[in-house]
Amino acid sequence: MGFENTGRVWTPSTFPTYPATIKPPTWATSITLHHCGAPSLAQRPNGFTAQHLANLRHFYEVNKGWSSAPHLFVDDDQLWGMCEFTKRGIHAVSFNATSIGIEVLGDYNVENPKSGRGLACWRTTAQATKALADWLKLPINENTILFHRDDPETKKSCPGTKVLKPWVLDLINSAATPTNEPIPDKTDKPTLDVTLANNQWRFIGERWCIPVRAYLLKKGVADATIAANLKKKGNQFFYGPELLEGAFFDIPTSATWAPVHELVTLVP
Ligand SMILES: [Zn+2]
Missing domain, CATH: 3.40.80.10 (Peptidoglycan recognition protein-like)
Incomplete structure (x- = not known):
């Protein structure tokens, strides 16, 4: 299929x-x-x-x-x-x-x-x-x-x-292979006080998403803490007791992604 x-x-x-x-x-x-x-x-x-x-x-x-x-x-x-x-x-x-x-x-x-x-x-x-x-x-x-x-x-x-x-x-x-071109501005593209590479931003489901682990590591959260808290139950993702409503697992990057606005609320 x-x-x-x-x-x-x-x-x-x-x-x-x-x-x-x-x-x-x-x-x-x-x-x-x-x-x-x-x-x-x-x-x-x-x-x-x-x-x-x-x-x-x-x-x-x-x-x-x-x-x-x-x-x-x-x-x-x-x-x-x-x-x-x-x-x-x-x-x-x-x-x-x-x-x-x-x-x-x-x-x-x-x-x-x-x-x-x-x-x-x-x-x-x-x-x-x-x-x-x-x-x-x-x-x-x-x-x-x-x-x-x-x-x-x-x-x-x-x-x-x-x-x-x-x-x-x-x-x-004449199409250059674009690699480090800035992502075009979307009206709602949030600003973060951490730097994430362009390939760690995606506008999906009508909002900007980033990988959960990459973001939390940048925020200084220990890898072991992330591993202990980030859980999948059925088709739902949780961080500790908190449901990550917009989270999804992306097979090619082997990572859980979530909307920026949710992660910023979770760990500002
Ligand atoms: Zn045709």
């Missing part, structure tokens, strides 16, 4: 750390780019939210009854997971068996990919595509970077008539 990554969200800076934790699949010899068509940029003035991705998952999994879907959804500044990159997705009849599928927010039959929000979405896509191609050890060329419309089984113009292959290849080639 697919859909394992629904709920994960990355920035172009944090994204490469995720595939680095999993083994590249041998079946993936290309990356296929799509546009959503609907929703368009105009229909998502602030990009995607976690709820939008949950709705998309429900559509593919329940309404369509599919076992999988595209792997990744991209908006102006974030990358939203859906299906695990090691497993085959469903997005283009002729390419599903050999290609990772990425969906770009917008309708590029109508909307402009070369300026404003359209360009932001395609730059973000180029960075993700570059990171995935590096991970898969694929060169960037017209055989490895496919458009949905390259599939002889479709009559669709996807990813939009205004998007041309040479332009996208240039964009991907």
Whole structure:
């Protein structure tokens, strides 16, 4: 079954750390780019939210009854997971068996990919595509970077008539592998009096989360104290008697994460 990554969200800076934790699949010899068509940029003035991705998952999994879907959804500044990159997705009849599928927010039959929000979405896509191609050890060329419309089984113009292959290849080639870029400001990004690396911040479930242990260690709490207090009971996490309502276990980082606002309340 697919859909394992629904709920994960990355920035172009944090994204490469995720595939680095999993083994590249041998079946993936290309990356296929799509546009959503609907929703368009105009229909998502602030990009995607976690709820939008949950709705998309429900559509593919329940309404369509599919076992999988595209792997990744991209908006102006974030990358939203859906299906695990090691497993085959469903997005283009002729390419599903050999290609990772990425969906770009917008309708590029109508909307402009070369300026404003359209360009932001395609730059973000180029960075993700570059990171995935590096991970898969694929060169960037017209055989490895496919458009949905390259599939002889479709009559669709996807990813939009205004998007041309040479332009996208240039964009991907010029996408620096972002590593230490600052995380884009979110209106509610809290300030902490401890320093945590960029890859220890994630905007997930509509709020900023950090690893519980890393935060507490920075606050001077002893490792043994953390181990004695941080407990999982069923699907709930506790620190001592206190329920951590927003905590979750993240398999790739082997760490329990929680919203910043909860941890600051727990140990200021
Ligand atoms: Zn498509």
